[in-house]
Amino acid sequence: MSAGDHTPVDGNAGTFLSVRNLSVEFQSEGMPLRAINGVDFDLHLGETLCFLGESGSGKTVTMRSLVQLLPPTARIGGKVWLDGIDVLTLDADRLRAIRGTQVSMIFQEPMTALDPVFTVGHQIAEVVVCHEGVSWSTGRARALEMLELVQVPSARRRLDAYPHELSGGLRQRVMIALALSCKPKLLLADEPTTALDATVQIQILLLLRELQRELGMATIFVTHDLGVACEISDRVAVMYAGRFVETGAMAEVIDGPRHPYTIGLLNSTVHAGSERGKLAPIPGAPPDLLDMPPGCAFAPRCSRVVAACAERVPDLVEVAPGRSARCPRTGDPGISLPGPTPPGFPLPRE
Amino acid sequence: MNATPAPVDPPGTVATDAAAGGRPILRVSELRKYFRLRGGSGGVGPAYVQAVDDISFTVAKGETLGVVGESGCGKSTTARLLMRLIEPDDGEILLDGRDVGGRDGMSLRTLRHNVQMVFQDSYSSLNPRHTMAEEVGFGLTAQGVKRAEARRRANEVLEFVGLEPAIFADRYPHELSGGQRQRVNVARALALNPRLLLLDEAVSSLDKSVEAQVLNLLIEIKERLGLTYVFISHDLNVVRFISDRVLVMYLGKVVEIGPVEKVYGNPGHPYTRALIASRLSMDPRRRLDAAPVAGDLPSPINPPSGCRFRTRCPIAEPVCGSREPLLDRFGAEPAHLAACHALVPGSGHGQAPDREAGSALETGGNPP
């Protein structure tokens, strides 16, 4: 599949981030390993796009390649335009400037992202001083402002706390404060709630949603959890073996998935209404990236496979306005019926 | 050493516990485990993590008891105590009415013939230097079974969990996918032919599509072998899916226990309510717009006095800090218990039901 003939996910003007034919290749014991294979998408300010996929699907690599945060063996191909700048051609200094001010990232494990030997106030102030050239007292004032923004209780006192003195939820809030301290226009979130407990996870998701509304950033949210994706994102790109297999508005994808993998994922996710015996797993395991099938990567696990699937990788075709799927049978009658579980899981809630 | 044990019986030949009709296989009473911390807490005597504090419950033969709670609630410690991988400080664990290690109790050996544990899949759950057949057969050879016999049995169990021995018996962990590794974890536990399986976050680290495979496998195994499960997880939907009864833990305490549909349909404890309401809707049009409970989990090192949930509880009152609520029946369902003052008539909590209404429920042993 070439980049040129591909229909962009969304081609409107006002696009903040535009990605075309992005590919990433690693070297694994001398063998080339293609982690990402031609990813295209556009993102507006104020919009949240979710990369949904299982381990090894390439969701994190895709996100990290946007700001070239990958190990040195990675070879990135394609084009990434961020606010009109061709990011992949930037030198190290320009890239660093962009990483702090235009783009910010939050991670799954805040302990690895925060420096254990400095107070959280100092760390936030340092970022502000570094990128905006303001005084330390201004930086510290901003740090307090940021901690209040992310709803850290008794923020003034917490300025002088070290990361290990904070609970997991507070640490995650501090990391968000750190990421937002220079008012980035694009926030990259890598499973930021996966390590959190259920009652804390929902708090952080609500916070992120609120901040996004207030600050109007574009957000890319990487997750393996369908529930989290539903809670946070406007649009979703379902990833499988380094490719988008389905994209569209979150609600529409949940209601009527068009790719067999998405359908399988919905049917195999245990949700509030799941009944015993009704769980329909996808057989098999994700493919080995060093040993990919020639055609559709999902074909060996797919129940709707036809001869064409094994011949070549299907194109990502638009199936409805703003919706696309990478399956030759996506237009077939019945393909949008998600099997035993009705769409939009009914959730009994008191 | 005794005569050759009987772990090599094919599971089908054992009298299944499923038919035993609800008699308890496991009875735990007032189990307690504190971990002493090095260095103490600022010099004022040693500090203890109150990992499991006076918990009691029973597991009936053939049922699945789900244990749910957040990090630090003591659910994994409970599993390790039941397996005697760590020694309890206090309390009693009766298997089939017999104490483990007591004067006329059973030996650890017998315990481990009857109870086995499935660990969370991770790179540390399987020895990277063992083939799958070695890993599954290790426990058998440890019990004195001959190497060839252990190998035969390992192949049998691998096949039983859906891994073709011809392909998988001689593979190493890194050559397997996460789902396959978890099947091996299950096979290793089944090899000793246990009656009770403790599953500690057994599907938590798996991808969703694989999680469903393993859940279906676990359900099938349980039906075919007539096993009893204690299923420990932080995932409320998975626990609801697989369990018959649910036990909710918070900071080392049991806050609620009961049949799964009662606990999820009519939760008594405010923590259970918050936990259930924190589940994500899986529907972008019905997102949550307020967090069911604020704040983080307090540290289990110095848990709050009285009710441990009171620091986050929306209905906490002074009584909650001064007196610890006891696990008690609160509704029409006799098997559904919760530990909350607001449910006990005359407890001094403002939302407690009237004494008359309480007596109509025939709750016994209320505090004055």
Added chain:
Amino acid sequence: MNTPATHAGEAPARAVEPNKRIQRTYWQAARRRLLHDPVSMGCLGILSLIITAAILAPWITPYDPYTSSIVNRLKPILAPGFVLGTDELGRDMLTRLIYGGRISLLMGLLPIFIATLAGSILGIVAGYFGGKTNMVIMRVADIFFAFPSVLLAVGLAGALGAGVVNVLISLSLVFIPPITRVAEAATTQIRAQDFVEAARATGASAPRIIVGHVLTNVSSPILTYSSSLIGLSIVLASGLSFLGLGISPPLADWGLMLNTLRQSIFLAPVNAVLPGAMILIASVCFNLLSDGLRAAMDVKP
């Protein structure tokens, strides 16, 4: 078990296509990697040559190592009949170096072997059982560890008196504490893994778990570490001989040869340097080989 659970779709998916990558055990893979490393193989070649020559010394050496000859004293290198010249007593240098290698290599390798054995046992026991056992073993090791290895070796050898056996004992004692520490650290790490918990849950005894689970995983870090000490051990053993704390004349080892030729350094500098060169070559080769070994073992199986 009559019918297997059938919905394990993973097996058939894998079964259809044959496995393209050849399956190897960890040790096979490590050996393969080592065999493909030119530096390690070069060092291995040199060391095999030295070791083989030392073993076959009585059959391949042209002269007797102990018969001195006044006329042939300090013949230069490449003198007729003496490829590497002669020493201050007119004995053939090549013969002496080959015979000297026997004792030097023995005193380099044997202490490491003994220390690896003892250190592994101590370290694994300390790491596996923890608590008081760990405290006692590790604190004693720390006391030895507090002294620099050279000082400790000289002190111990001095206290025990000269002689091959005493050098072996003192060098072994020098190397036991560091190996114990490495073994303890590796064991503590393995001890915390779920598969050890699982093995305990199956009712396996401690010795069985140590043999079946711990040893398989800690042997590679211990081996890489102790092999890195061989070079040092050769240097230390030669040093002790040089100081007169090792073997006594007319027996030869490289350290002692270096000492006796010291007086002739202005008369025949090349001859005097030869034993030192042998010490250098052997220890550098052992170190490079150990580096290669670590690289080969330091990968996931």
